[in-house]
Amino acid sequence: MIWFYFVLISMLLLCPNTTILATCSSIGNQSAAATDGNYGGINKSCFHKEKQALLHFKASLRDPLGQLSTWRPAEDDDCCKWSGVTCNNHTGHVTELNLHSYHLRGEISPSLLNLTYLNHLDLCFNSFDGTIPKVITSMTQLRYLDLSFNFFHGTIPRSIGSLTQLRYLDLSFNFFNGTILPEFGNLTNLRNLSLGNNERLSTIQTLDWLSNLSHLQHLDMTHISLANATH
Ligand SMILES: *[C@@H]1O[C@H](CO)[C@@H](O)[C@H](O)[C@H]1NC(C)=O
Ligand SMILES: *[C@@H]1O[C@H](CO)[C@@H](O)[C@H](O)[C@H]1NC(C)=O
Ligand SMILES: *[C@@H]1O[C@H](CO)[C@@H](O)[C@H](O)[C@H]1NC(C)=O
Numbered sequence: 001m002i003w004f005y006f007v008l009i010s011m012l013l014l015c016p017n018t019t020i021l022a023t024c025s026s027i028g029n030q031s032a033a034a035t036d037g038n039y040g041g042i043n044k045s046c047f048h049k050e051k052q053a054l055l056h057f058k059a060s061l062r063d064p065l066g067q068l069s070t071w072r073p074a075e076d077d078d079c080c081k082w083s084g085v086t087c088n089n090h091t092g093h094v095t096e097l098n099l100h101s102y103h104l105r106g107e108i109s110p111s112l113l114n115l116t117y118l119n120h121l122d123l124c125f126n127s128f129d130g131t132i133p134k135v136i137t138s139m140t141q142l143r144y145l146d147l148s149f150n151f152f153h154g155t156i157p158r159s160i161g162s163l164t165q166l167r168y169l170d171l172s173f174n175f176f177n178g179t180i181l182p183e184f185g186n187l188t189n190l191r192n193l194s195l196g197n198n199e200r201l202s203t204i205q206t207l208d209w210l211s212n213l214s215h216l217q218h219l220d221m222t223h224i225s226l227a228n229a230t231h
């Protein structure tokens with residue numbers, strides 16, 4: 001099985017525009033708009049505190065391709081025009097980070113907690129590893145979270161249950177192990193949930209939590225055995 005991930009990752013490294021990338025759902029419009037520095041005619045420049053948070057976030061990452069080269073500390077540099085960053089066009093607050101396929105790795109800085117209006121975080125197709133950092137499960141305002149196609153491992157933290165605003169959650173194509181937690185039953189706003197293709201996330205004890213997810217439209221549990229599940 002492991003070879004499969006290496007083939008995937010190698011394909012990513014060798015040909016970043018292959019159709020495999022179509023599995024990152026939010027691909028396309030938002031980041032294209034962000035790169036153009038044109039997202040609905042925003043005139044308000046970004047907030048100092050949010051800019052500092054983004055610069056701290058960048059500082060703890062490794063960015064071998066310089067994808068974050070537009071993220072600069074210069075005084076007159078508007079962080080709403082930075083690649084991958086989207087701001088609300090009325091308030092100027094940072095609302096989205098679309099960093100899929102940026103080849104990033106390293107630490108995810110707790111400074112993200114200062115992006116208090118961030119509701120959309122897409123880190124799909126990067127090289128983050130380790131367990132899901134606490135900062136992520138502390139951003140309880142998130143509505144969209146995509147961590148798919150990384151090297152995250154270990155068990156999924158129980159604190160995932162605090163992300164109650166999530167509409168979209170994709171944890172697929174990582175290396176999580178252990179069981180699927182009943183805490184997912186707390187995520188009652190979910191429309192889309194993808195947990196599949198985690199090589200060792202192979203058991204599930206109970207499906208009771210699933211009946212709580214009454215808005216669910218899309219559920220991916222590819223390669224997760226339901227053999228021991230009751231309900
Ligand atoms: C992307 O933008 C194009 C036009 O620029 C639009 O037709 C299309 O519906 C958009 N797709 C999504 C998913 O927003
Ligand atoms: C601001 O964004 C909203 C959607 O987020 C859009 O409907 C509206 O047209 C935008 N306003 C301007 C002035 O671009
Ligand atoms: C931004 O400024 C331009 C003129 O510089 C103006 O035409 C446009 O309406 C402004 N947009 C918003 C959302 O205020």
Ligand SMILES: *[C@@H]1O[C@H](CO)[C@@H](O)[C@H](O)[C@H]1NC(C)=O
Pocket residue numbers: 049056110111112113114
């Ligand atoms: C948030 O910003 C404040 C300054 O505005 C700073 O003192 C604090 O350390 C930041 N928090 C994090 C978690 O980075």
Ligand SMILES: *[C@@H]1O[C@H](CO)[C@@H](O)[C@H](O)[C@H]1NC(C)=O
Pocket residue numbers: 158159160161162163164183186
């Ligand atoms: C479930 O969500 C509630 C808020 O709706 C929160 O107080 C509680 O801590 C969450 N439980 C877990 C296990 O995250």
Ligand SMILES: *[C@@H]1O[C@H](CO)[C@@H](O)[C@H](O)[C@H]1NC(C)=O
Pocket residue numbers: 153154155177178179
């Ligand atoms: C999951 O993997 C970690 C090592 O990455 C290990 O320490 C832990 O015991 C494993 N947990 C389960 C439930 O398999």
Ligand SMILES: *[C@@H]1O[C@H](CO)[C@@H](O)[C@H](O)[C@H]1NC(C)=O
Pocket residue numbers: 182183184185186188208209212
């Ligand atoms: C269902 O969600 C409610 C909160 O909306 C929570 O109190 C309850 O524990 C959840 N049930 C399960 C089985 O997760």
Ligand SMILES: *[C@@H]1O[C@H](CO)[C@@H](O)[C@H](O)[C@H]1NC(C)=O
Pocket residue numbers: 025026168191192217218
């Ligand atoms: C969520 O799932 C629905 C139903 O399968 C699908 O139509 C939609 O495109 C998915 N949303 C995203 C953001 O992928």
